[in-house]
Amino acid sequence: MAPARIALAVSTFAAFTALAGPVLAQTPKAAVQGVTDAELREQIERAVGEAKSTPQTRFEARRRARDAAEDAIAALRTQGYYDYEVQPDVIDRDDDDGGEPPSAVLIIKPGPRSRFAGAGIDWIGAEPLPEVIIAAEQAMALRRGAAGKATDVLAAEGRIVAAIQKRGYADAEPGVREVIVDHADHTVRPTFRIVAGERVFTMPAGLVPRGGELTVPKEARDLAAKQPNPVRPTPESIAVGKERFQVYCTPCHGEGGKGDGPVAARFIPPPDLTNAGLQKARTDGYWHSYIRVGGVIMPSYGEALSSEESWQIVNYLRTLAAK
Numbered sequence: 001m002a003p004a005r006i007a008l009a010v011s012t013f014a015a016f017t018a019l020a021g022p023v024l025a026q027t028p029k030a031a032v033q034g035v036t037d038a039e040l041r042e043q044i045e046r047a048v049g050e051a052k053s054t055p056q057t058r059f060e061a062r063r064r065a066r067d068a069a070e071d072a073i074a075a076l077r078t079q080g081y082y083d084y085e086v087q088p089d090v091i092d093r094d095d096d097d098g099g100e101p102p103s104a105v106l107i108i109k110p111g112p113r114s115r116f117a118g119a120g121i122d123w124i125g126a127e128p129l130p131e132v133i134i135a136a137e138q139a140m141a142l143r144r145g146a147a148g149k150a151t152d153v154l155a156a157e158g159r160i161v162a163a164i165q166k167r168g169y170a171d172a173e174p175g176v177r178e179v180i181v182d183h184a185d186h187t188v189r190p191t192f193r194i195v196a197g198e199r200v201f202t203m204p205a206g207l208v209p210r211g212g213e214l215t216v217p218k219e220a221r222d223l224a225a226k227q228p229n230p231v232r233p234t235p236e237s238i239a240v241g242k243e244r245f246q247v248y249c250t251p252c253h254g255e256g257g258k259g260d261g262p263v264a265a266r267f268i269p270p271p272d273l274t275n276a277g278l279q280k281a282r283t284d285g286y287w288h289s290y291i292r293v294g295g296v297i298m299p300s301y302g303e304a305l306s307s308e309e310s311w312q313i314v315n316y317l318r319t320l321a322a323k
């Protein structure tokens with residue numbers, strides 16, 4: 001019974017304070033106006049936050065609106081809006097009858113959302129091994145045309161550094177990144193500056209060295225090969241697989257999976273995935289584990305892609321089988 005009574009007490013108290021005004025009620029620091037996209041508005045409101053009391057003076061309301069404007073701008077940039085207008089303002093109440101105090105508002109025009117238009121890595125100091133460069137570029141995974149969220153830029157940088165560290169560059173770290181936001185065409189182009197540092201070879205868990213390269217133990221792969229594909233090859237699943245394949249895999253495997261991608265020339269050429277014999281010899285589970293763990297040259301996608309996405313790619317690869 002006690003919890004119910006407490007809840008009741010709290011709600012009565014809240015109602016009372018709302019009437020009474022400035023004591024302890026949680027009210028938005030500033031009201032957000034002009035944002036029609038519900039999700040964006042929610043993000044902004046969360047960033048602006050709440051206050052324990054309503055402002056008592058015009059001065060206080062104005063200061064609150066200005067603080068809130070900074071938080072709103074941070075939220076907008078986080079979501080890929082860089083061409084916003086955010087105007088802090090104060091709504092005056094009729095104070096003659098000792099009525100409500102002034103309140104803070106933000107009048108916001110989010111403007112168009114910017115999109116990623118390419119991204120690159122500048123290596124500071126010595127470049128890492130070529131396959132590590134490829135792995136870093138793959139890990140970046142900022143798709144052209146995706147919303148240019150500032151958080152995604154930071155996440156990409158984290159993935160790049162993690163991918164390099166995992167491949168033996170334990171001291172890899174990010175330098176000062178450059179992000180060009182083009183307000184004319186609403187695009188975002190980050191360039192990450194990465195210090196790879198020395199290669200200090202450390203062994204990721206579950207992997208064994210073979211001739212200086214990493215590969216998964218044969219027994220583990222044989223086991224993985226027996227795993228049935230839990231994702232049905234519906235048109236939707238194949239479409240997702242195709243999309244991911246085009247983002248992550250075509251640089252080496254080529255648009256059609258024939259192994260003629262633009263970077264393939266620099267390495268051992270990848271196999272022709274459309275080959276009927278290969279398609280027959282390999283189980284879905286085998287290919288799934290290959291995508292997850294990688295090969296001798298091929299990077300692992302265990303971090304960049306979920307297990308489900310990897311199955312979806314396998315479903316797509318099956319549609320490429322040469323007849």
Ligand code: HEC
Binds near residue numbers: 249251253267278
């Ligand atoms: C850096 C180039 C590169 C990228 C990027 C790459 N691969 Fe590979 N892939 C290879 C090479 C090279 C091989 C041959 C084995 C090896 O040496 O790693 C291979 C092998 C494979 C195989 C195994 C073929 C067999 O023997 O049965 C599959 C399946 C595969 N890749 C799928 C993918 C998928 C899916 C992606 C994207 C998620 C991808 N690859 C990205 C280079 C690449």
